[in-house]
Amino acid sequence: xxxxxxxxxxxxxxxxxxxxxxxxxxxxxxxxxxxxxxxxxxxxxxxxxxxxxxxxxxxxxxxxxxxxxxxxxxxxxxxxxxxxxxxxxxxxxxxxxxxxxxxxxxxxxxxxxxxxxxxxxxxxxxxxxxxxxxxxxxxxxxxxxxxxxxxxxxxxxxxxxxxxxxxxxxxxxxxxxxxxxxxxxxxxxxxxxxxxxxxxxxxxxxxxxxxxxxxxxxxxxxxxxxxxxxxxxxxxxxxxxxxxxxxxxxxxxxxxxxxxxxxxxxxxxxxxxxxxxxxxxxxxxxxxxxxxxxxxxxxxxxxxxxxxxxxxxxxxxxxxxxxxxxxxxx
Amino acid sequence: xxxxxxxxxxxxxxxxxxxxxxxxxxxxxxxxxxxxxxxxxxxxxxxxxxxxxxxxxxxxxxxxxxxxxxxxxxxxxxxxxxxxxxxxxxxxxxxxxxxxxxxxxxxxxxxxxxxxxxxxxxxxxxxxxxxxxxxxxxxxxxxxxxxxxxxxxxxxxxxxxxxxxxxxxxxxxxxxxxxxxxxxxxxxxxxxxxxxxxxxxxxxxxxxxxxxxxxxxxxxxxxxxxxxxxxxxxxxxxxxxxxxxxxxxxxxxxxxxxxxxxxxxxxxxxxxxxxxxxxxxxxxxxxxxxxxxxxxxxxxxxxxxxxxxxxxxxxxxxxxxxxxxxxxxxxxxxxxxxxxxxxxxxxxxxxxxxxxxxxxxxxxxxxxxxxxxxxxxxxxxxxxxxxxxxxxxxxxxxxxxxxxxxxxxxxxxxxxxxxxxxxxxxxxxxxxxxxxxxxxxxxxxxxxxxxxxxxxxxxxxxxxxxxxxxxxxxxxxxxxxxxxxxxxxxxxxxxxxxx
Numbered sequence: 001x002x003x004x005x006x007x008x009x010x011x012x013x014x015x016x017x018x019x020x021x022x023x024x025x026x027x028x029x030x031x032x033x034x035x036x037x038x039x040x041x042x043x044x045x046x047x048x049x050x051x052x053x054x055x056x057x058x059x060x061x062x063x064x065x066x067x068x069x070x071x072x073x074x075x076x077x078x079x080x081x082x083x084x085x086x087x088x089x090x091x092x093x094x095x096x097x098x099x100x101x102x103x104x105x106x107x108x109x110x111x112x113x114x115x116x117x118x119x120x121x122x123x124x125x126x127x128x129x130x131x132x133x134x135x136x137x138x139x140x141x142x143x144x145x146x147x148x149x150x151x152x153x154x155x156x157x158x159x160x161x162x163x164x165x166x167x168x169x170x171x172x173x174x175x176x177x178x179x180x181x182x183x184x185x186x187x188x189x190x191x192x193x194x195x196x197x198x199x200x201x202x203x204x205x206x207x208x209x210x211x212x213x214x215x216x217x218x219x220x221x222x223x224x225x226x227x228x229x230x231x232x233x234x235x236x237x238x239x240x241x242x243x244x245x246x247x248x249x250x251x252x253x254x255x256x257x258x259x260x261x262x263x264x265x266x267x268x269x270x271x272x273x274x275x276x277x278x279x280x281x282x283x284x285x286x287x288x289x290x291x292x293x294x295x296x297x298x299x300x301x302x303x304x305x306x307x308x309x310x311x312x313x314x315x316x317x318x319x320x321x322x323x324x325x326x327x328x329x330x
Numbered sequence: 331x332x333x334x335x336x337x338x339x340x341x342x343x344x345x346x347x348x349x350x351x352x353x354x355x356x357x358x359x360x361x362x363x364x365x366x367x368x369x370x371x372x373x374x375x376x377x378x379x380x381x382x383x384x385x386x387x388x389x390x391x392x393x394x395x396x397x398x399x400x401x402x403x404x405x406x407x408x409x410x411x412x413x414x415x416x417x418x419x420x421x422x423x424x425x426x427x428x429x430x431x432x433x434x435x436x437x438x439x440x441x442x443x444x445x446x447x448x449x450x451x452x453x454x455x456x457x458x459x460x461x462x463x464x465x466x467x468x469x470x471x472x473x474x475x476x477x478x479x480x481x482x483x484x485x486x487x488x489x490x491x492x493x494x495x496x497x498x499x500x501x502x503x504x505x506x507x508x509x510x511x512x513x514x515x516x517x518x519x520x521x522x523x524x525x526x527x528x529x530x531x532x533x534x535x536x537x538x539x540x541x542x543x544x545x546x547x548x549x550x551x552x553x554x555x556x557x558x559x560x561x562x563x564x565x566x567x568x569x570x571x572x573x574x575x576x577x578x579x580x581x582x583x584x585x586x587x588x589x590x591x592x593x594x595x596x597x598x599x600x601x602x603x604x605x606x607x608x609x610x611x612x613x614x615x616x617x618x619x620x621x622x623x624x625x626x627x628x629x630x631x632x633x634x635x636x637x638x639x640x641x642x643x644x645x646x647x648x649x650x651x652x653x654x655x656x657x658x659x660x661x662x663x664x665x666x667x668x669x670x671x672x673x674x675x676x677x678x679x680x681x682x683x684x685x686x687x688x689x690x691x692x693x694x695x696x697x698x699x700x701x702x703x704x705x706x707x708x709x710x711x712x713x714x715x716x717x718x719x720x721x722x723x724x725x726x727x728x729x730x731x732x733x734x735x736x737x738x739x740x741x742x743x744x745x746x747x748x749x750x751x752x753x754x755x756x757x758x759x760x761x762x763x764x765x766x767x768x769x770x771x772x773x774x775x776x777x778x779x780x781x782x783x784x785x786x787x788x789x790x791x792x793x794x795x796x797x798x799x800x801x802x803x804x805x806x807x808x809x810x811x812x813x814x815x816x817x818x819x820x821x822x823x824x825x826x827x828x829x
Binding site: 192193196197198199201202204205208209211212213214215216217218219275276 | 632634653654655657658664666671672673674675676677678682686687689690693696697698700740744
């Protein structure tokens with residue numbers, strides 16, 4: 001069959017030029033929303049604008065923030081989402097505490113994170129090499145790993161044995177909480193890798209057009225798998241920090257974190273179809289969600305209603321992304 | 331009431347796309363109860379015309395009459411309502427459904443809102459029997475061989491009781507025996523008064539089955555007449571016969587030693603036993619009809635598919651190419667046919683697209699050297715005349731020709747010794763086409779070996795030093811520049827004796 005022209009109307013539609021209004025909506029909309037939340041928070045609650053409250057927000061943001069960095073890679077590479085986060089968090093939290101008496105604090109910490117990374121590798125191989133849908137692969141791996149961890153500890157709560165570790169992660173360096181510092185290091189490293197390294201460029205290309213990427217000598221399978229390994233490591237780190245902070249860990253300690261992380265990344269304007277996005281954008285999304293939640297808590301909004309608001313937010317962010325994509329901007 | 335004889339009359343059909351005229355003033359008249367063949371080279375406008383007839387495209391100007399009434403079709407559904415059915419070359423069937431479900435897809439017989447399965451199956455059986463197709467209505471479609479799936483597709487079109495049925499290359503996946511069975515079916519449909527449009531470049535089949543023949547060339551109708559008295563040679567003459575002007579200036583280059591040698595390469599499906607040689611400073615053309623296996627050959631050479639037999643040698647040494655990365659390491663680059671699907675990452679800018687295959691080379695400790703990244707992109711944008719000359723512009727915002735130049739730039743950045751270009755000028759405007767030819771000329775002058783896949787005979791003749799003609803997955807001849815004529819190539823490509 002002859003195909004004289006590459007005139008595909010549905011593609012042409014995508015190449016429409018950008019309009020100034022839409023650009024403002026993509027670049028500045030979220031900042032504007034954060035300012036609105038700050039003003040509303042300051043007016044509605046006297047507690048909001050205190051340094052104690054902000055440190056609280058930052059600290060609770062750090063644990064999820066580390067996962068958001070990994071999740072950003074998963075979305076950008078076109079891997080939809082990593083649902084094994086609760087398992088890798090549990091892996092990090094439980095093992096870093098349970099192995100302390102056997103290995104010592106630091107080896108236990110490192111091994112816990114490495115094993116979480118191994119879970120990520122299994123998901124990554126299933127997604128990248130076997131070609132299983134990421135939602136299914138990570139859900140399956142997560143369920144299995146969670147089951148193993150649960151049976152290892154007998155389904156009970158594991159307690160810490162080394163209070164010094166708790167003091168360290170809850171401590172401050174130059175007035176900044178250690179958790180926040182660790183998060184900052186991870187975020188900056190993630191940002192540099194995604195924006196400046198060849199790995200980051202490969203990640204963007206694989207998410208943007210995997211066929212072209214493969215035909216351009218990009219090892220797309222490895223790159224896809226890598227995003228899940230990274231998220232596994234982030235989950236492990238986040239879980240280990242959580243475990244050390246609480247000095248106790250239940251197997252279900254990480255449930256819900258996967259959706260918080262996905263919410264932040266999507267609200268940050270990173271497309272679920274992959275190929276674009278940055279760590280700072282995801283963190284701005286996280287900041288917005290965290291501040292909004294904080295304001296709601298301070299104003300006594302009940303938890304179910306908070307969920308309702310966050311749900312609406314995800315739907316709105318995805319709808320906006322689709323609308324902009326259709327105009328060829330996002 | 332007398333039935334009208336004229337099933338379809340298209341008058342002055344013109345279709346332009348930005349920068350290209352695909353059809354200009356085509357007239358076509360098809361009668362009920364006759365098989366009307368439409369022939370022409372790749373790109374002659376056959377498919378565009380059929381897309382207009384099936385409501386996919388709207389003509390820029392011109393009128394269409396169905397059974398004497400002027401109609402305006404804006405959607406495929408409009409054409410279906412008027413009794414026009416298409417049988418596509420690529421099958422539009424659901425492999426997981428049964429034959430009967432496929433035949434009645436979208437219009438299954440219902441009883442109290444529930445699909446009347448028994449009636450659907452019996453109707454399908456009756457239909458298949460009427461067509462003389464020995465297929466079980468209950469078998470799952472995906473289990474059938476392609477040829478029988480093709481018959482199901484035809485049965486599906488026929489079940490809708492069309493007045494006009496369009497078949498696009500229906501025999502491309504059929505054996506000779508199956509083709510004969512198909513022809514018997516077509517004759518039966520014809521006897522029932524259906525108007526049949528038959529698109530093919532297999533001229534022998536056209537001569538056998540068609541009552542009327544229309545030849546398209548460069549978007550215009552050049553001949554339309556009853557098939558009686560027509561010969562294959564006559565059709566070829568009409569398909570290619572045009573003034574050959576030297577629109578492709580050829581830069582002289584010294585031809586050197588072979589860089590890439592292919593010996594007896596087969597992929598087990600699309601091509602068999604291909605041998606060729608690409609030399610320094612030479613443009614080797616690879617031509618043939620669509621489906622001859624040219625692109626598949628290129629994909630194997632570039633490591634996107636694995637061969638099942640044969641050898642690939644670079645500079646006389648056998649190499650194993652298992653991935654595009656291997657190919658790049660061995661100095662092979664491939665500019666693909668489908669630019670949008672395989673050539674560009676649309677969300678990235680020109681710079682990021684150009685340096686994609688060489689990121690490792692311009693990185694230190696994992697970090698891309700910003701200055702090298704920018705200077706490389708800038709120099710290629712300048713050298714190839716990419717317009718606008720802004721490396722930071724998103725590649726999807728460029729015209730087709732400039733996107734193509736960016737894709738070529740991407741591959742030049744790998745410093746290849748063999749550059750494979752697959753239909754490099756398809757869908758680009760005339761100016762960009764000349765520039766691409768100029769660039770290719772300069773590359774061979776610098777000693778690169780170029781393999782150019784092209785279906786456009788004028789381009790092949792104008793640009794190439796030697797031409798390998800492929801037909802049905804086999805290499806049928808290698809012609810030197812002096813022996814290149816359109817008639818010769820077309821005769822080899824179609825398997826018909828030349829005039």
